[in-house]
Amino acid sequence: MGAMFRSEDMALCQLFIQPESAYLSISELGETGTVQFRDLNGDVNYFQRKFVNEVRRCDELDRKLRYIEAEVRKDGVPIEENLTELPRAPNPRAIIDLEAHLEKTENDILELSHNAVNLKSNYLELTELRHVLEKTQVFFTEEEAHDSITRALITEEQLQPSTTATSRGRLEFVAGVINRERVPAFERMLWRISRGNVFLRQAELDKPLEDPATGNQMYKTAFVAFFQGEQLKSRIKKVCAGFHASLYPCPNSHAEREEMVKGVRARLEDLNLVLNQTQDHRQRVLHNVAKELPNWTIMVRKMKAIYHTMNLFNMDVSKKCLIGECWVPIADLTVVQNCLSEGSRQCGGSIPSFLNVIHTDEDPPTFNRTNKFTKGFQNLIDAYGVASYREANPALYTIITFPFLFAIMFGDAGHGIIMTLFAMFMVLREKQLSAKKIDNEIWNIFFGGRYIILLMGFFSMYTGIIYNDFFSKPINVFGSSWRVNYNKSTIATNDVLQLDPAKEFYTQTPYPMGLDPVWMISTNKIIFLNSYKMKLSIIFGVIHMIFGVCMSVTNYVHFKKYSSLFLEFLPQLIFLVVLFFYMVLLMFIKWIKYDAHDKVFETSPTCAPSVLITFINMMLFNKHADMPDKCSEYMFTGQRELQQSFLYIALVCIPIMLFGKPIAFLFKKKSPGKIYVQSYDTVSIPLLAQSNGTPPQDIELQSEGFQNAPPKNEGAAAVTSPAQASHEEEEAFGEVMIHQAIHTIEYVLSTVSHTASYLRLWALSLAHGQLSEVLWQMVLRKGLGAEDGNYYGSLMLFLTFGAWAFFTIAILVMMEGLSAFLHTLRLHWVEFMSKFYVGQGYPFQPFCFKAIMDSEALGADE
Template sequence: EIFRSKTMNLCELNVKRDIAASMLQSFVHLKSIQFTDLNENVPAYQRNYSKDVQKVAEIESKLTYIRSQIEQSDIQIPNQLQHLETNSMVTLEQELDQIINEFKELQSDYMQNKSKHDDLFEQTQVLTHADKVDIRQDSMGQGIEIATEITSELLSEAQTESLQSILFTIPRKLTFIVIRALFKISYGNIYHESYQLEETFNDDIRDLVCCFVPGKETVARCVRIINSFGGKCFEFATDRQTALKAASEALSAFKLTLALSKQRQDNVLMKAAKYIDFWTELLLEQKQIYHNLNFLKLNQETLTGKCWVPAEMMERVRTEIDACDFRNGNTVKTALVEIPIPKHMQPPTQFKTNSYTDVYQNIVQAYGAPSYKEINPAYFYVYQFPFTFSVMFGDVGHGLINAMIALMMIIFAKKLSQVHNDMIEMLFEGRYLILLMSIFSIIVGFIYNDFFALGFDIFGSSYKWEIEGAKAVAPFVKVSKFGMDAHWHWAEQNMMFLNSYKMKTAVVIGVSQMLFGLILKLMNLIKQKDYPKLFCVWIPEFSFMAGFFGYMVFCIIYKWMQNWTETPPALISMLIQVFLSPGTVDENSQLMQDAATQGSVHKFLFFLSVIMILWLMIAEPVYEIRHMKKHPEESHDKASSDIIVQQVIHTIEYVLGCISHTASYLRLWALSLAHSQLAEVFFDQMLGVSLGQSSPLIGGLSLLITYPMFFGASIAILCAMEALSAFLHGLRLAWIEFNSKFFAAEGYLFEPMQIEKQFGIVVSASLARDQ
């Protein structure tokens, strides 16, 4: 179902204007119709339903406001959708206006009471802590006296007699600035004490300050300075004890008032929360309806539109049209006629996916949407992507850990699907991909014989020497039954052997995948009946790739299969000689038993490569130029020189791309080597230190420290970071090296009318009003 996209029909719809909205409402629930815009040249604000779009946008802003207030109040929205009988936009707007007006009225009362409450609260704090700013009073405030020792140094006798106090609060970050300003404005004749209040006032931390300055004029100037900085001055006609008692009683009353006011607000929002999702769904439905109605052309009282419908849904769509005509009492039957698809028009692409294949399709669509009826790479990603990942990540132990994590996500899928966290959602969507990558990693780990970088002698070794008397007898060398012989892990030539094996394996895998991609390109060209491109482009591309790089793969496998008693030939030098000295084979580069045969093969490959490069460079420009002369109406003002230059560039890119893409597959070897070496270092430097202790007691105690370190490093670095690195490299190989051989990605997705929360209105309310 994901190999090629679904078959699409282009249809023309003719519907009466008075039932058009009802008809499109039926289409929204079908999720099978995508309208094309027949009014592309008409500005959005001049279209037939621009006012309706404006109205929907205005209602949406009201609904958004109510939802935001519900979320701010932490009111739970029911999971089950609550339906109402009415679905009229007029009724919806009236209900929303009533809710908003009632809520804003209650909110206004609440804010007024809250302001009074905050003032009283601040007043009680000032009264409580006023004695801490060096205000000396008899029994909490019958008069103010300042220490004579202090004032006598600052003020004259006359000034001391007219000394005035200013009690105020100020934001803590401004205290120093305000005191400095007061010092300047009073010419230094000021004494002050401050106290840091622990409570906050409207999320503002404040200080309590008491200043003493001479003269009423100075007091007035100081008060203006304090107010300009956001300070608040306090004056108490009665003694502080009485004022504190009165303020505390008023504060308690306001707390009760605020609680009741907040409860009334919540009651209004709770009623709205029951139906907020239903209203949202209704609004999104109306969005889709009027958005798509603007795509239709109006001819008198009939709306005409063109739409894409999947071939398999044609009968169901026609049935729904008949049912809608019957419900609305329409005497003139609505017509849905299938019409031919113009050559310049490409149908949209749609694939049927499930929870398993959806992640692979998303990987493809992140690169680009497949063209109509083009082979979908996601079909091959299902096995290819986990395989290339496992070649880089192959380890039985690490694969088992990741597999268990993926299985846990699958088992608890229902619970995890309700978690709203970007990271968890991303991992959850890829749970089947992670599981398959882990299973492949376990299989490749058995091939590498790697279990947390350890090798296990499961099937016996061909390199285990038997001791007979005083002599060591060499064993009979035989091929390991499965995977890598464990003794290679402990051999001195371990790195040299594994590097050579993994490097050549990476090249074989890379060339095989790219050749397979070219075969898929052939299938696409045959499906599209593009035989000129098949002859002019595909044949030289495939012949060049299969000729030289296919021969390289053959040489690698042939070299593996031979029992070399002497130094084997270096393949890199041999392949370079194919182009530098065609037909010449020296002793160091002789792979086959017959050097003459090998030389003939090299000559053939050299001439084949040159001919295919010239073919690729010349054939298509010649065909396009001749076709352009025969059909000038299809030329689109193309110049012959542009065609030639474009093809020359394509040829150079393809030839160099074959080399660079093959080299790019060496990342399979590089990451596999890095993963195994890192795992080995972790084991040797952590667990290996403890296990190597001569004393069992010391070794056991040290394991209590080294094992958590080893486990944490394995999970965080190898199972998480290394897995992410291998995933990204696998993504690069899939997108660039594999897709570039056949995948055009020039299509666009089928986006039918349906209710989507992320759907955007083309014309905003403000734009519609401005016009």
């Protein structure tokens, strides 16, 4: 947990790697995920870099894998997504074998797909022909009957002119199938081109047909178009071609059609047998491919990532060494050292790689080591802004303060139990749930913050016990300290009775834990809880802000800004303490001094002054004019003088905050004519690549120089002229003055607004409790009238309990929980972190295969 207090010490390193061992060395670094590489070829076009051809080879392999995966998924073959152990990147010599294997696999699947499409196309044509012959049989029967009538008429009228006989010649036809949705338009087009001289008969196919190319279902209709004349026949065929209708030959005689149907059915049976055998062979091939497909995909992606990284490197002048730059946590320098030596050992190189740690004035990236428990809290802070390098990390304290402030607003033990059980389910089964890789965005948000939800549930159970609130009902564990002294007749004839704390309060000892349950059933519960929760919110808010101000000390000490301790931290702390922490102390003094059992009138609750009015009068130098007789507006002797002193001290703190740093900056002005020379050296750490394979010795590195780093130009001297120095100092003084004025005004005004902002703890807690009580009274209580033998009442109780449970989870737990979560987030981002947190850093993003795989999987799901 201590590693989260401040980000890791980072070092900028230069890697000198031999080309033959670069691939294996970077592969080892990708497995460990310890370095963030910098692009040394930013001014070079990507297509002109050294390893662009290797990246293209990986792209081609990736294309083949996508095609193979698409074919596997199209046939419904399962792919093992969750590998127990991820394969490593293949050796350069194994890449050729992998390319050849993927090439052969792609060609085999292409050939199988092509053959399957051809067979399915033949099967589709034969199926359509069979349907045409079977469905249109009745059409030809009607046409043959029409021909027999025509021949009889010709026999009776054979004495008429020959032109009449010619006009009653035999009808011609065109038969085929067409997509069902095109039939209406097809029919209209035939009618228009023939002026109504085409007789179209159609019949829908009972079962859909499969498209050979896509596998989609097609609904088609068989048709026969009867007509006369060769010219009309040509037009009809053109229309059929335009509507993508398939035409099939159909004999004229019934016997020939029957014979063709038998032949088509026999060919369909044979073709169906061949299709089944082809599909079985395809399934066997795809099942074998599916077993290796995840490994191939990971290997290719790792290869591509390695070559992408190698394109960030530079070549030295002799073109015999690759030079790269990377950010490395100082604690992991030995790991990087071992990775480079292991890469050299695997390739059998004789020349060792070595590592240089260089000093730089560039801001390093921010790296906070986290685990599965702390990662969610760190993400909350990073969502506001990544911490500046080596700045104090608020996530460490957020682990406790965030769920606690949430619980003050949520504060119901019953709802806390529901939240805890849900979080426990995700925590206890996190391995199984992670392996499922659920792509639901809302679920992933909940699962990523499962430990945050768990702590919020625990703290909500605690505050629910303090509030004595369990699903809006009190729990009478320790009994009540209140005793009623009224007789039965008085209680029976009065709906509301006032209990006097001076008489009815049974004991002076505090209640063992939480609120007395009698408060939850009293009519003045809201009045009491308003005062109680409002004061609590102010107390916790002021303490939270004071803690935020004190956190700035760690930054000032670490960055050696000792003047800021006296010119910023102390005035800010004193200003906050003498005004708002003093108000908190008045609350405790009032609780302790004024007691209902006290016999002295001046210390009875009647004479208790309002803390808020006292604070306002203190700020305005007014007196409390509405106090009862014999009552003092002050709680103790000398309070008026003390308040005036505190106010004057607070006023003095403002000019100190405003002018302190600018004046200190003027005193630190360098004398004119002084020349400043700055330079730096590189620390060269060769890797001891020994022949026996023993790891090199640990690196001993002093990180002292990383805080105030000199310029980049090695060995150069930065000389500043007197005039130029004076101009820069005057400009810097103006910037410091403006910045300090803004910062002072913001802090002074924000102490008031931020203190008032913590009242949301009171408001949301009160709203949550009231909404829970309304839900109980309006929904569940209506179903509590079930009695023995009253089956209707039992049914109503069952239904109303279901409605109450649904609204409790949907509204009180989820919606109210989300509202309290967002308000808690705001209190940390604005009221707490603004006191010490800058958040202008950038995250450490190491070259890590696991992170690359996870990001690509997330992109594929989206």
